Amino acid sequence: MPYKGHVENGVIVLDEPVSLEDGTEVQVEVSGVPTDGGENAGLSLTQRLAGVVGKARSLPEDAAEHHDHYLYGVPKR
Numbered sequence: 001m002p003y004k005g006h007v008e009n010g011v012i013v014l015d016e017p018v019s020l021e022d023g024t025e026v027q028v029e030v031s032g033v034p035t036d037g038g039e040n041a042g043l044s045l046t047q048r049l050a051g052v053v054g055k056a057r058s059l060p061e062d063a064a065e066h067h068d069h070y071l072y073g074v075p076k077r
Helices: 067-072
Strands: 005-008 011-014
Touching: none
Parallel strands: none
Antiparallel strands: 005 011
């Protein structure tokens, strides 16, 4: 049986009282995810990042593979 509810402080709260025993397994299905409604609404990650893709210049050839080394000094493996 479906129940309606909402999320408060990261916890799912049902809108109506329900008498379910402790330990009862449930399945949660999200019916709608709010978006920011801004200019990026509905765009893929690639589309949202299009303005910065390829902008970095003069990086070492292995920067992607060893980014922790170049950012934090972690030894290369």
